[in-house]
C-alpha cells in the first residue's frame with residue numbers, strides 16, 4: 001500500500017494540523033512539498049487533489065482528501081489502535097469533541113487566522129501589518145477566549161480530562177500567535193494559559209516544529 005502522503009507546506013497552519021495528528025497517532029507519512037510562492041497549489045497536479053487550490057491535500061492509498069479537519073478525523077478513526085486516542089467511544093463524550101472542533105473552526109479560527117495572517121504571514125511576505133485589523137480581531141478573539149476560560153476552568157482540556165482532536169486543531173494557530181503581541185490574550189487568562197502551555201509542549205507538536213528546520 002502506498003504510504004500516507006501530505007501534500008503541503010510545513011509552515012502552513014493547515015498542513016501542520018494534519019502532520020500533528022499523524023505524529024500523535026504514530027503513523028508514518030511522507031511530506032510532498034508544495035511551493036506556495038510559485039503558485040504550485042493552483043496548478044496541476046495539485047489542483048486535482050484539492051480543487052480549491054489550498055494546502056494540504058492528503059493521500060492514504062486510494063483515498064484522497066482535502067480540508068485539514070476532515071483529514072484529522074479520518075486519521076483518528078482509521079488509526080484508532082495507534083498512538084494517542086484523541087476520540088472517545090462514548091457518543092456523549094464524542095459530541096463534546098465535535099462541539100470543540102466546531103467552535104475551533106467557526107469561532108476561534110476566523111479571528112486567530114486573521115491575526116496570524118496580519119502578524120506572521122504578512123511580515124514573511126514583506127507586507128505591512130495593519131494595526132487596525134489586529135485591534136479589531138484581537139477584540140473578536142478575546143470574546144471567544146472568555147468562553148474558553150470558563151470551559152477550561154471546568155476541565156483540563158476542551159472536551160474533558162483527556163487531550164483530544166478538539167485541542168489539537170488549535171495548536172498551529174496558537175503556536176504562531178504566541179510569537180506575536182496577541183500572546184497577551186492567552187496569557188492573561190489563567191486556564192487558557194495553562195492549556196496553551198500544555199498542548200504546545202506535546203512531543204508530537206515539537207516534531208512538527210522541527211520539520212521547518
Ligand SMILES: N[C@@H](CCC(=O)N[C@@H](CS)C(=O)NCC(=O)O)C(=O)O
Pocket residue numbers: 012013014015036041053054055056066067068069
Ligand atoms: N479549510 C482549509 C483551509 C486551507 C487553507 O486555507 N490553506 C492555506 C494555508 S493554511 C492555503 O493554502 N493558502 C494559500 C492560498 O489559499 O492561496 C483546511 O483546513 O484545509
